[in-house]
Amino acid sequence: MIKLSNKEITVQPQNTEVVVSVENVSKKFCRDLKRSLVYGVQDIATELVAANRKGDTLRPKEFWALKDVSFQLRRGEALALIGSNGAGKSTLLRIISSLIKPDAGCARIRGRLAPLIALGAGFNPILTGRENIYANMSILGLSTKKIDERLQDVIDFAEISYAIDAPVQTYSSGMAARLGFACAVHIEPDILLIDEVLAVGDIKFRMKCHRRLAKLREQGTAFILVSHNPAAILNVCDSAAYLSQGKLIATGSVDSVVQKYEEDLNLSSAEKSVGQIFLPKKPESESTGIDIVSLCFKDEQGNVMETLLSGETASLCVECKAYREIAKANLCVTVTAIGGERERIFYLTSGSDNEDLKVLPGKVELQMYMPFCCLSAGVYSAKIFIKEGAYSFDAVESFRFTVKANNAAHESLFYQPRQWKIINS
Structure with a gap:
């Protein structure tokens, strides 16, 4: 606490600032397509009349993709989301990035967020790479002036200067992914959501991606990483959250949470693993x-x-x-x-x-x-x-x-x- 001109100012250390707060988030889906469409119409009508949606209860054919998940992420921290396929990891990232709404609870974001979930998925195939840079980075919150300043850096990072004025529909999937990654990391976000997208390009380009992510973290960017690669989790993250069937099983240090996950994985495979x-x-x-x-x-x-x-x-x-x-x-x-x-x-x-x-x-x-x-x-x-x-x-x-x-x-x-x-x- 600092006293200046009879005023007391509380100075918080940078790493104590909470940039992501997930509070009792639940999300349900329906396994039947026709019934899902009916439920969607009912939910829209309920919201229009400001009635209670009863988002905390399941209807026939519904299941919980996430149930009462809570955690916090502070500036400069890197959190690993681990769990088997279908545990709810990608659903949670989509809620945090506001692509879908939770049925109960809330996710609060403080700062600029860049989701590295499906690189290049939002590009317009008819527009050129240059035009898509402006469109993509504008959506992520940058002004045209700032995009002008960083345009060449994005092009150089993606290593596609030879095709930057060609329509994106002529790009390979790897070229589009590299351009999407370059756009996301050059907005200098406060929060990065990374969902199994660090296998972009060849080994040389992947090394460049990791160096860029390390630099962003030094500048205070917080990460949420979903990966099945132990090297990425152990080397990048300092904390972890373990999800299973939509429920938060454990949070804490990477070592303790990964150990719990592996113990459960071993137990579930015990009947198939014999001496x-x-x-x-x-x-x-x-x-x-x-x-x-x-x-x-x-x-x-x-x-x-x-x-x-x-x-x-x-x-x-x-x-x-x-x-x-x-x-x-x-x-x-x-x-x-x-x-x-x-x-x-x-x-x-x-x-x-x-x-x-x-x-x-x-x-x-x-x-x-x-x-x-x-x-x-x-x-x-x-x-x-x-x-x-x-x-x-x-x-x-x-x-x-x-x-x-x-x-x-x-x-x-x-x-x-x-x-x-x-x-x-």
């Missing part, structure tokens, strides 16, 4: 030479592991039945993350490591020994197959397993084996 699986036996007449009998992970004592732990030792064990000698068997393992974009995590083969596995007739167990499990917490699917050269003997398309992490490893995208040293001069 060991056994494959149906084949008669020798149907075998191609070697058949996979069972799959599991084992610890150093040879015990079957129900779940793996980041940083701990584990062996992937592939029990087989061989009907002939195979001089150079090649064990191949592809691991994919379950959920999000189902991205491939790694592809490993004994052949690429110059390890020729000699298999003799009878029962045999092929192992991939991992001194450290480097996967972060989550649910994964492994595809395992056995080859010799280009010829495949047998394959298992999906072996699900779960990885857990202790608190020390949870904030990382993978476990890094390490040693700490100090060298005294």
